[in-house]
Amino acid sequence: MKTLVSVAEMQVAAAGVRGAGRSIGLVPTMGALHEGHLSLVRRAQQECDVTVVSVFVNPAQFGPNEDYLNYPRDPEHDRGRLEREGVDFLFAPTVEEMYPPGFQSYVTVEQVAAPLEGEFRPGHFRGVATVVAKLFQAVQPHRAYFGQKDAQQCVVVQRMVRDLHLPVEIVVCPIVRETDGLAMSSRNAYLNAEERRAALVLYRALSGARERLQQGERDSASIAAEMRRLIEQEPSARIDYAAVVDAETLAPVERVTGRVLVALAVWIGRVRLIDNVVVEEHDGRVTSLL
């Protein structure tokens, strides 16, 4: 595995790969790699000739009171895991490389970035869209792999790619869960044993919502209310949102029809977790996706 730290050398390497007629798969990460990330890496390896994993904790996507400084960082552990997976390139730029003095250009996506995470993390998706656009220019990937865990991020990136004609195919991969159902997340490392147990309430609430949908419930407010009721039974939990929205526009839906995203953001103590399930209603039948 070759480690590159500058955009210029990454662009040269990418041009070499492309010039040889080989395809590039990019897995953008903030490090603290877990099985969720590795599932993206393996998918990229299956579908592309050369796999690039970027590790960059992006300050632009954290709010001033968020966990940028404390975000889990373990570069040696990450490097070892990527080596063992047979990754071709690790792209690990510094903050100074990505945001040098005088930096002032941003990509913004409007409507789909506004609700859910956008409401509770103002500026978050401006930071995400900007860094993803920059990573795409640095790595010049044919395909880029994102986890469905960050469902709204996937929608925002797909919208940006379409609107700006970025020549990249976005591949969204299923959520990877612990055996008890907790969605894998770098932030799970913040949880103590008691919080780890309490954090299961997200999965239980989503599973309950899916069951009610499969049993014929179509009223979004009722599904959201039942999720809230269940989560509020957990004393350490505090809800940011529990929402049922259109899976493409992220606009609220009154009745479930077509493809909808059931999304949660819940604080467990001082740890903020998100999780979701996508369900598709068609001719009265509901299937869950991802």
Place this chain on the structure above:
Amino acid sequence: MKTLVSVAEMQVAAAGVRGAGRSIGLVPTMGALHEGHLSLVRRAQQECDVTVVSVFVNPAQFGPNEDYLNYPRDPEHDRGRLEREGVDFLFAPTVEEMYPPGFQSYVTVEQVAAPLEGEFRPGHFRGVATVVAKLFQAVQPHRAYFGQKDAQQCVVVQRMVRDLHLPVEIVVCPIVRETDGLAMSSRNAYLNAEERRAALVLYRALSGARERLQQGERDSASIAAEMRRLIEQEPSARIDYAAVVDAETLAPVERVTGRVLVALAVWIGRVRLIDNVVVEEHDGRVTSLL
């Protein structure tokens, strides 16, 4: 000359050119082509294997009370001129192709887009940066050619390219003037004979500023005041700005040192014209650039 109207076919054509190891030069225009545009075309042809001229009147860079609907359009005349110049590709997408329903992603550049045009045309440079980023993705140019007439546009585009790592070299070409000094502009077509004469006041004011600089004047306020005084003698003229700013940051300068932009925006009747001169002070001597 091949005319392409969809982004997808433009991308395929660009990939073909790049795949054959040939370089692409892009000249982005809003049509109503004049000798200023053609100077960019000829420069692109000298420096690149294949020249693409885009013609797209970009609604996103016009304010609600600006001249989008009345902007001069003459596609047949433009096509003829580009044919005669031996241009390889004309890229002429429709508004629906560039901004389909649901479009919502924008590129913004902050500080350098704020003063001068940014103050009088809010949102203008968001529209410019967005469409230029989109054209770059569609045409995949090695080099892109812009006219110094739109000095702030050049600075904004250069900043965007650097910040987002767009793999394009920006080439800024000198202002082309009529024999009496009026900077060429598609909007000159709006001027009646009397206004055409009055419009010369911009060039006279800039020439005067340059002379005073060459004679040793270094006080920006004094240079700006003298330009205003001269322009205000013209009854049909109304000044939006007459400014002396740092040529890279576009921040105001008190005393002229290094490279500065002397920039004007002046209404002549109902026609808004801009013009500028770049001067470089070095070791007490002043040279004018472009």
